[in-house]
Amino acid sequence: MNCMNQLRIAWLLPTAGLYWQPLLSEFTRLFPQTTVFAGLFPGFIHGFEESFLLKEVGGMKVMGRNKPSKTYSSFFTYLPPKIIVQLLDFKPNVIFSNAFSLWTLLALLFKPWGKWRVVIICDGSSPGVDYQGSWFRLLLRRIIARITDGFITNTSAGKAYLTEFVKARENSIFARPYLVPDIRALSQTIEESKLDKVKQQHPVFLYIGALFPRKGLHKLLKACSMLQTKGYQDYTVLIVGRGTQHQELESLVKTYNLENQVKLVGFVEYGGLGTYLQNADVFLFPTLEDVWGMVVPEAMAFGKPILCSKWAGAVEMVVDGENGYVFDPHDSEELAELMIRFINNPDLINKMGEKSQQIMASHTLEAVSNSLADVVEFVWNGQQKTV
Known part of the structure; x- marks a missing residue:
């Protein structure tokens, strides 16, 4: 096939998060014959309706998930085998399949019949998802890797895990962030009325994400209590999101007497997050473990300095001391000291925020789509790449 843009591309995404949509939309512009197969689909973001062809397969079940903890929970995701019938009907040339899932395994098993190429999407690396201590899972992944045509990963840590x-094969791994934001998708609704009800003191530190132990929010509140002890009260921490730890965090806010500084905003629609990102001075990400952390590049796109846990995959987007600081989330004292730097030196906010935007200038959706086109060409034509 001479025209690359005429290739038929399938994306297999068990859970197609909202943040995928801008990328899938841009990718479809390059490869019009793209179809996304999703186990669960939350609906289109306003403005992205019908920007790519979606087929919701349904039937996905998560089994054996443990209570939320300080690491990724171990669980098994059942995905309906009928995906193969749909793939054989669609006849893709290249399949992008999420991680080492059942759908990935099925796509590889039926490769000889479908005559397609398979690229595995590996967001990154972290102890809770790598299963380095499970000989069976590791053996299975090594077998899968032998018959996989290519890999994409957001991080160098992801590449190291895949190779080591x-x-x-090292030359089959494309390591560069592909989960990057679109400011338009985050700015579909106005949440100013909700923000107006929150009394704020600058600098405003913002967290966006789920509220459960793995996100390290209890360590953040401990850091805030240390600020209180040191006499720092003129700042605000906005916590946007929902989860099982909400009541516990509310209790900690009262215990530490932080009612004037820490505000639990609750859930905000994806299209309204831009209002909070625009309003914030500094973005905080205290996670104890995250394979990636989409909120980090999202905040950077809005020109915000980042305080990022060293256990987040997206920490690779942070140049320590230039567009933010990297810290150990288990060390609340260290986090408190970094927050104090911004409180005492507000000029750092604009300086580091500008650096964040400069970094994101090379991580556009267009650049990512062109990079993925290189992946397609590599697996389809078998061309070598420079690692």
Whole structure:
């Protein structure tokens, strides 16, 4: 096939998060014959309706998930085998399949019949999802890697895991952030009325994400209590999101006497997050473990300095001391000291925020789509790439 843009591309995404939509939309502009197969689909973001072809397969079940903890929970995701019938009907040339899932395994098993190429989407690396201590899972992943045509990963840590543990061919791995934001998608609704009700003191530190132990919010509140002890009260921490830890965090706010500084905003629609990102001075990400952390590049796109946990995959987007600081989330004292730097030196906010925007200038959706086009060409034509 001479025209690359005429290739038929399938994306297999068990859970197609909202943040995928801008990328899938841009990718479809390059490859019009793209179809996204999703186990669960939350609906289109306003403005992205019908920007790519979606087929919701349904039937996805998560089994054996443990109570939310300080690491990723171990669980098994059942995905309906009928995906193969749909793939054989669609006849893709290249399949992008999420991680080492059942759908990935099925796509690889039926490769000889479908004559397609398979690219595995590996967001990154972290102890809770790598299963380095499970010989069975590691063996299975190594077998999968032998018959996989290519890998994409957001991080160099993801590439290291694939080469060192999964034993994937190094020249088949494309490591560069592909989960990057679109400011338009985050700015579909106005949430100013909700923000107006929140009394704020600058600088405003913002967290966006789920509220459960793995996100390290209890450590953040401990850091805030240390600020209180040191006499720092003129700042605000906005916590946007929902989860099982909400009541516990509310209790900690009262215990530490932080009612004037820490505000639990609750859930905000994806299209309204831009209002909070625009309003914030500094973005905080105290996670104890995250394979990526989409909120980090989202905040950077809005020109915000980042205080990022060293256990987030997206920490690779932070140049320590230039567009933010990297910290150990288990060390609340360290986080408190970094927050104090911004409180005492507000000029750092604009300086580091500008650096964040400069970094994001090379991580546009267009650039990512062109990079993915290189992946397609590599697996389809078997061309070598420079690592």
